Amino acid sequence: MENGFDRKKIKQIKELLLLVAVITLVLLYRQELLHAAGVCVTIFKPFIYGGIMAFILNIPMNFIEKRLLHNWRRKGTEKMKRSTSIVLSILFITLILVLVIGTIVPHLAKTVVELGNKIPPFIESTMEILEDLAVQYPQLADNVAQLQSINIDWDAVMDYAVQFMKSGASDMLASTAVIAGNIIGGALNFCIGFVFAIYILAGKETLENQGRRILSAYLKPRQEKAVLNVLSLLNRNFSNFVSVQCLEAIILGTLFVISMTILGLPYALMIGVLIAFTALIPIVGAFIGCVVGAFLILVDSPIKAVVFVVLFFVLQQLEGNLIYPRVVGNKVGLPAIWVLMAVSVGGSLFGVPGMLFFIPLVSTLYALLRDSVNERNGRKQENGKSQRAQGGNNRNRGHNDKNRTSAKREAGKAGNETEE
Numbered sequence: 001m002e003n004g005f006d007r008k009k010i011k012q013i014k015e016l017l018l019l020v021a022v023i024t025l026v027l028l029y030r031q032e033l034l035h036a037a038g039v040c041v042t043i044f045k046p047f048i049y050g051g052i053m054a055f056i057l058n059i060p061m062n063f064i065e066k067r068l069l070h071n072w073r074r075k076g077t078e079k080m081k082r083s084t085s086i087v088l089s090i091l092f093i094t095l096i097l098v099l100v101i102g103t104i105v106p107h108l109a110k111t112v113v114e115l116g117n118k119i120p121p122f123i124e125s126t127m128e129i130l131e132d133l134a135v136q137y138p139q140l141a142d143n144v145a146q147l148q149s150i151n152i153d154w155d156a157v158m159d160y161a162v163q164f165m166k167s168g169a170s171d172m173l174a175s176t177a178v179i180a181g182n183i184i185g186g187a188l189n190f191c192i193g194f195v196f197a198i199y200i201l202a203g204k205e206t207l208e209n210q211g212r213r214i215l216s217a218y219l220k221p222r223q224e225k226a227v228l229n230v231l232s233l234l235n236r237n238f239s240n241f242v243s244v245q246c247l248e249a250i251i252l253g254t255l256f257v258i259s260m261t262i263l264g265l266p267y268a269l270m271i272g273v274l275i276a277f278t279a280l281i282p283i284v285g286a287f288i289g290c291v292v293g294a295f296l297i298l299v300d301s302p303i304k305a306v307v308f309v310v311l312f313f314v315l316q317q318l319e320g321n322l323i324y325p326r327v328v329g330n331k332v333g334l335p336a337i338w339v340l341m342a343v344s345v346g347g348s349l350f351g352v353p354g355m356l357f358f359i360p361l362v363s364t365l366y367a368l369l370r371d372s373v374n375e376r377n378g379r380k381q382e383n384g385k386s387q388r389a390q391g392g393n394n395r396n397r398g399h400n401d402k403n404r405t406s407a408k409r410e411a412g413k414a415g416n417e418t419e420e
Contacts, residue, residue, distance in 0.1 A: 045189050046188075046189040046190075046192035046193045046196065047192075047193065047196055048193075049189055049190060049192075049193030049194075049196075049197075050192070050193035050194065050195070050196030050197040050200065051196075051197070051200070052193075053193055053194060053196075053197035054196075054197035054200040054201050054204075055238065055242075056093070056242065057086070057089045057090065057093065057197060057201060058089075058201060058204070058239075059239055059242060059243055060088075060089040060092050060093070061085045061086060061088075061089040061201060064084075064085040064088050064089060065081060065082070065085045068088075069081050069084065069085060082201075082202060083202070086198065086201050086202065089201075100273060100277055103269060103270065103273045104270055104273055104274060104277070107267065107269065107270035108270065111267060111270065111296055114300075212228070215227055215228065230364070230368065233364050233367060233368070234360070234361075234364050237360040237361075237363045237364050237367075238360040240360075241359055241360040241363070245279075245280055245282070246280065248279065248319070249276045249277070249279040249280050250276055251319075252275060252276060252279050252286065252315070252319050253272045253273055253275050253276025253277075253279065254272070254276075255315050255318075255319070256268070256271060256272040256275050256276075256311075256312075256315065257269055257272030257273075259311055259315065260272065260308070260311070263307060263311065265297060265304055265307065265308055265311075266296075266297060266300050266301075266304065267293065267296050267297065271289065271292075271293035271296070271297075271308075274289045274292060274293065275289035275290070275293065277289075280356075281352055281355055281356070282339065282343050282355055282356070282359055284343070284347075284355075286312075286316065290308075290309070290312045293308060293312075294308055294309055294312075338362055338363075338366060339359060339362075341362070342355075342358040342359045342361070342362040342363075343355045343358065343359065345358060346358030346359070
């Protein structure tokens with residue numbers, strides 16, 4: 001027993017020393033590790049894109065297979081069922097993108113033309129307001145006169161502009177080549193990733209079976225079960241987050257279109273679609289649409305821009321306090337404070353993809369920690385109850401022993417009295 005206890009302690013010390021050594025090496029060579037990770041990401045970028053596409057397409061594909069094509073159960077229709085579901089999922093995502101782009105781009109082009117026509121009158125009215133202020137406050141006119149009296153060496157400015165154009169021309173050519181290379185590389189990565197995603201979706205059961213066999217070969221049954229539980233939780237959290245976030249964005253955009261149309265605000269459809277699209281980014285996304293929409297309406301009418309900002313905050317409160325809890329519910333299972341932390345940390349590390357990725361990731365970690373804490377506390381309570389019950393049994397046993405001893409003593413005394 002003592003030797004076994006010593007072996008257990010030695011094993012724990014070895015594991016602790018190994019963990020300390022790994023952490024020390026990571027801290028010492030963090031730059032090299034980050035560079036190596038960047039190289040690996042660059043190499044496997046098409047397959048990362050393909051995995052993301054497959055995960056997104058898998059959500060409507062499961063719905064189509066289980067709800068729309070659930071009657072296709074014959075042997076000959078199984079392959080057709082999968083291929084049909086993949087095609088319909090691709091068409092569904094493509095239709096959404098076409099609707100969003102087809103709604104935003106024409107309205108945006110029309111808005112740019114209108115802004116070009118409205119900005120000069122807006123500047124003239126602003127200058128008239130400034131002139132009125134200068135009449136009311138002469139000190140402002142004196143400051144403007146002082147600014148106008150400043151001598152500017154226009155020859156030096158022109159020489160600097162010429163030098164800037166000469167140096168900028170070569171930089172522009174180099175940047176154009178870089179941009180063209182990035183576009184070609186991005187298109188190639190997208191095509192490879194798309195084909196990879198189709199292969200994943202077509203044989204996802206085979207891939208799942210192969211993954212289970214690998215885990216079963218190299219892990220103990222308890223470890224295998226734990227890994228499968230974590231992966232299942234990750235998949236459920238990511239799927240719920242994507243579907244719920246899309247549904248919430250659609251509801252929020254529809255509310256903006258309806259309310260802006262009722263209030264007579266301009267660009268209702270374009271701003272509603274823009275807010276719905278940017279609302280896919282948690283917490284901060286809708287505010288991006290608010291800023292763009294307020295700027296577009298400001299050129300048309302400052303009063304309407306103020307009305308739009310007030311409407312935005314009203315709908316945000318309605319969405320945050322009524323719609324979000326009812327739509328999302330417990331599907332993500334993460335309190336608001338941890339959502340804010342996940343968005344902040346993910347955004348600071350990886351930008352917008354980090355914001356989207358860290359919420360379900362932190363939700364998974366939160367669920368694992370919560371289950372572990374509840375399990376440990378439950379074990380402690382059970383141990384405490386058993387110890388209290390054991391203590392009560394020992395006290396009862398001692399009390400019974402005392403009673404039996406006293407009874408024997410009384411019986412002995414009675415026997416002695418009888419003999420006398």
